[in-house]
Amino acid sequence: MEPITMTIAGVAIVVSASVAWGINKYQAIKRKNEEILIAAISLHVEKEALQKSLSTYAETYSLEEPDSELIERFKNKIKDIFRGNIENEFLKRETVEEKRLFAQQVIYELINSIGVKVDNIEFVHEELKGAFGETGSSNGIVTVRLDEVLLVDDPIQLIKTACHELKHCVQIQTITNNVWGYSPQRVAEYLYSWQNYVSPTSLECIEAYEKQIIEIDANKFVDAVFDL
Amino acid sequence: MKIKDLLEPIGSLKGKIYTAYRIFNCNPKIKSAIKEWKINKDLPTVYINVRTSENSSFEISSYDLVDLYGFNELAALLMLDELEKVQERNDKERLEILISFLLYGRHRTRLLIPQSVFEDIKNNQPDVWKEYQKICDAEATKYHDLEKMYPRIVETDL
Numbered sequence: 484m485e486p487i488t489m490t491i492a493g494v495a496i497v498v499s500a501s502v503a504w505g506i507n508k509y510q511a512i513k514r515k516n517e518e519i520l521i522a523a524i525s526l527h528v529e530k531e532a533l534q535k536s537l538s539t540y541a542e543t544y545s546l547e548e549p550d551s552e553l554i555e556r557f558k559n560k561i562k563d564i565f566r567g568n569i570e571n572e573f574l575k576r577e578t579v580e581e582k583r584l585f586a587q588q589v590i591y592e593l594i595n596s597i598g599v600k601v602d603n604i605e606f607v608h609e610e611l612k613g614a615f616g617e618t619g620s621s622n623g624i625v626t627v628r629l630d631e632v633l634l635v636d637d638p639i640q641l642i643k644t645a646c647h648e649l650k651h652c653v654q655i656q657t658i659t660n661n662v663w664g665y666s667p668q669r670v671a672e673y674l675y676s677w678q679n680y681v682s683p684t685s686l687e688c689i690e691a692y693e694k695q696i697i698e699i700d701a702n703k704f705v706d707a708v709f710d711l
Numbered sequence: 712m713k714i715k716d717l718l719e720p721i722g723s724l725k726g727k728i729y730t731a732y733r734i735f736n737c738n739p740k741i742k743s744a745i746k747e748w749k750i751n752k753d754l755p756t757v758y759i760n761v762r763t764s765e766n767s768s769f770e771i772s773s774y775d776l777v778d779l780y781g782f783n784e785l786a787a788l789l790m791l792d793e794l795e796k797v798q799e800r801n802d803k804e805r806l807e808i809l810i811s812f813l814l815y816g817r818h819r820t821r822l823l824i825p826q827s828v829f830e831d832i833k834n835n836q837p838d839v840w841k842e843y844q845k846i847c848d849a850e851a852t853k854y855h856d857l858e859k860m861y862p863r864i865v866e867t868d869l
Contacts, residue, residue: 672846
């Protein structure tokens with residue numbers, strides 16, 4: 484497929500036709516989001532509102548002691564790699580392929596810093612159907628998929644999503660091999676929540692998604708890593 | 712056409728119960744769009760205007776939800792219904808949540824936990840198993856009322 488040169492935020496980037504298509508779509512999502520945000524300015528719509536809405540558990544839910552160590556390691560690794568400017572490090576890589584390799588290297592460094600089991604990292608777009616990321620485990624093979632459009636359009640969101648997905652990987656591993664020492668209650672919560680997972684865009688009510696411990700847990704984890 | 716005709720592709724009973732309950736409570740406009748979608752196998756274009764304050768609003772369609780936000784077609788129609796309902800109730804807090812959910816809830820996971828994992832936990836991690844049973848018992852009581860209504864709801868005409 485012929486490469487295409489696109490200009491994003493004033494920077495020319497060489498991308499494949501499929502990535503260019505994804506970027507255009509992502510821009511359409513951003514435009515719609517902006518339209519919604521402008522209309523909803525009086526409503527104080529923020530990520531925190533979603534976090535708050537994560538129902539009964541959200542306000543009383545606390546990360547456990549093992550999380551503090553994982554958060555600290557992620558924080559240090561991100562600080563070492565990006566020196567406070569995630570976008571800048573991605574901008575230094577000109578092509579999508581270079582950005583992909585860099586992101587992959589960063590994510591493997593994060594994985595190694597906490598010793599979590601992840602078998603595959605994939606950068607895809609269409610398959611995610613509008614999601615930023617996805618974690619799945621099938622026959623013991625753990626795969627993290629991230630939206631490749633974020634490589635070009637929103638590297639900060641990419642790294643945040645990667646951290647979110649890696650916390651899901653910690654949850655999966657904890658169910659079968661609790662190497663970090665989470666409490667029995669937390670392991671049971673992970674087990675129940677994974678067994679009864681409700682997708683955010685599924686037919687079940689949004690409240691069912693909001694009540695899920697694994698999402699509250701992963702969101703709180705990312706907020707702590709990025710000091711939100 | 713009855714509500715139960717729409718539930719076939721949904722795997723879990725919990726999913727069926729939730730979905731049936733949501734369809735049952737839809738306003739007539741969305742119910743009719745669901746019927747049209749089921750008959751024609753084509754998503755009807757439904758626009759709604761979401762009023763966020765006296766002076767501001769935004770428009771969102773069934774196609775926006777599917778194309779931009781990754782909803783499946785039935786879920787998109789149900790989301791439009793929910794957005795309309797919170798406006799009717801003038802429930803600003805819930806509207807905030809739904810909009811935040813649209814803008815920031817773009818993530819999914821999938822994991823099939825093999826039966827052997829449950830067996831292993833049951834046999835080798837009694838503390839975890841005890842906590843797991845407690846959660847299951849607590850969750851079961853939450854769906855009790857919905858479950859009671861389910862047989863009547865699914866026989867309702869769209």
